[in-house]
Amino acid sequence: MNWTDERVETLKKLWAEGLSASQIAAQLGGVSRNAVIGKVHRLKLSSRGRAASPRTRQKKAPQATTNAPSTARRPRNTRPVTATIGATALQAQFEEEPVARTYLRPVSDVVVPISRKLSLVQLTEVTCKWPNGDPLSEEFSFCGNEAGESGPYCNYHSRIAYQPVSERRRAR
DNA sequence: CCCTGATTCGC
DNA sequence: GCGAATCAGG
Numbered sequence: 001m002n003w004t005d006e007r008v009e010t011l012k013k014l015w016a017e018g019l020s021a022s023q024i025a026a027q028l029g030g031v032s033r034n035a036v037i038g039k040v041h042r043l044k045l046s047s048r049g050r051a052a053s054p055r056t057r058q059k060k061a062p063q064a065t066t067n068a069p070s071t072a073r074r075p076r077n078t079r080p081v082t083a084t085i086g087a088t089a090l091q092a093q094f095e096e097e098p099v100a101r102t103y104l105r106p107v108s109d110v111v112v113p114i115s116r117k118l119s120l121v122q123l124t125e126v127t128c129k130w131p132n133g134d135p136l137s138e139e140f141s142f143c144g145n146e147a148g149e150s151g152p153y154c155n156y157h158s159r160i161a162y163q164p165v166s167e168r169r170r171a172r
Numbered sequence: 173c174c175c176t177g178a179t180t181c182g183c
Numbered sequence: 184g185c186g187a188a189t190c191a192g193g
Contacts, residue, residue: 020175
């Protein structure tokens with residue numbers, strides 16, 4: 001996945017709006033949060049208002065010269081995720097923003113499960129209860145994918161459901 | 173443990 | 184330039 005003008009634009013916008021790198025990565029799709037952060041730095045728009053904390057790095061002695069030259073790089077699993085982007089979920093997440101191009105993003109490899117579009121009566125103890133759309137609307141449905149034991153949502157929706165909360169507690 | 177951004181450095 | 188690994192912290 002390369003950084004097209006469009007994607008960079010989105011990155012800038014979302015970053016300026018205060019979204020976390022991982023959230024932006026999820027929006028863009030196909031990139032990790034590290035990729036986003038790296039790009040942000042390269043674009044020199046790191047600051048975003050205030051410095052988080054006067055952190056001072058530079059402590060690590062990189063195991064370069066003296067260490068074993070063996071390629072210790074770990075070929076981390078490149079996740080072959082293939083799913084549909086949860087447009088409605090994104091909507092809920094950014095309900096206050098105009099939303100222009102985020103939802104017309106190519107839905108190729110975003111880490112969002114395909115909604116099973118269950119109705120209320122179809123929910124069980126193990127179905128994700130993430131709502132899709134307006135509860136008053138005809139098309140309203142629930143995600144319905146398998147929910148872990150840790151909550152009423154599937155893995156993905158647990159994150160986008162709870163992450164912003166802890167974020168607002170901390171940052172805003 | 174979850175997360176955050178920051179930095180380094182092999183590619 | 185890119186981004187995984189790592190770091191430092193909440």
